[in-house]
Amino acid sequence: MSDSEFENWVTMKEAEAHLGVRRETxxxxxxxxxxxxxxxxxxxxxxxxxxxxxxxxxGASEDPQQQAEQVPEPPKEER
Numbered sequence: 001m002s003d004s005e006f007e008n009w010v011t012m013k014e015a016e017a018h019l020g021v022r023r024e025t026x027x028x029x030x031x032x033x034x035x036x037x038x039x040x041x042x043x044x045x046x047x048x049x050x051x052x053x054x055x056x057x058x059g060a061s062e063d064p065q066q067q068a069e070q071v072p073e074p075p076k077e078e079r
Contacts, residue, residue: 009045020047033059
């Protein structure tokens with residue numbers, strides 16, 4: 001079993017603190033940017049490892065079209 005299988009679920013407040021954004025931003029990202037979140041009854045639950053991967057892949061970018069383009073370029077060599 002992988003570590004993510006044993007990872008605890010976190011609440012909306014914990015996700016807000018982890019990302020440093022407000023509830024409204026997270027709700028917008030769930031609706032329009034595919035932030036990984038799971039609704040359990042009336043409560044949203046998150047896995048921080050999935051959120052971190054989503055951010056690294058460009059999920060938090062303003063333009064969803066740019067998500068695939070968010071791969072950083074390697075530094076250019078100086079001569």
